[in-house]
Amino acid sequence: MQNRAIIITGAAMGLGLATAELLAAKQAKLVLVDYNAEALQAAKTKILAKSPSAELLLIPTDVSDEEAVQSYVEKTVEHFGRIDGLYNNAGIEGKQAPLTEYDIDVFKRVIDINLMGVYYGMKYVIPVMKKQNYGKIVNVASVGGIRGVVNQTAYVASKHAVSGMTKNAAIEYGEYGILTNAIAPGAILTPMVEEAFKQVNPDDPKSAEQEYAQRNPTKKLGQPTDVANVVAFLLSEDNGYVSGQTIAIDGGESNLYGN
């Protein structure tokens, strides 16, 4: 990863931050994109505490805004001269509700960020990678991108779309040296998942978490570093021939029928 220029969206916390910390330790040059400017600054401090010489460019951006995405891509090229990797990670869960009762504004916001944000990222990064004849893209889907999840219609729709767009990018741009994959994390303990357990059991989110963990074959939730290690491989030169895949990182849970 040394000196590779990698863009990470949703870099301020959770899965984005864990990957940023790992890639900084591997001496990649990082562009950190997030719409939470304050949390982005805090993330920078955390990364530099572990990797003091890390090269970081912070760009506060809402990935659902097409012009803003175009701008973060242009700024990256101005600053680092190239784009070797895109970790298209920013996403939201939305609110949990049955399909017929789902708030339509929340539904559209989930699609705007999770689907369109990922699409805009690829739309503007791929032409840069094409010119280089090199690039690695990792889009963040979810187990909700390979199966249904009760009360999360908008999220499931958006993440299935991410998996589908990943297949298309892989087949349309493979000949330009661009490998595109998606990851499908299960329940990984990040601020987003902590918030989901609060929605499931507002009085005792910890017990909701423990109950959920018992359903997993490993009897535990995943950690952000479990995801970061897989993403680092997919974004690296070690990945020479994996493309168009949606890779579950879920302790095997998506293979389980009934529990």
Ligand code: NAD
């Ligand atoms: P998180 O909420 O902990 O972090 C997400 C980050 O993305 C935040 O810093 C937030 O500010 C940023 N973000 C959200 N919307 C944005 C936007 N429009 N523009 C720019 N930044 C934005 O979430 P996480 O758990 O780290 O999730 C990261 C990704 O992984 C998401 O796409 C999520 O759907 C996916 N995912 C997470 C899990 C899990 O268990 N944590 C499981 C499956 C998929």
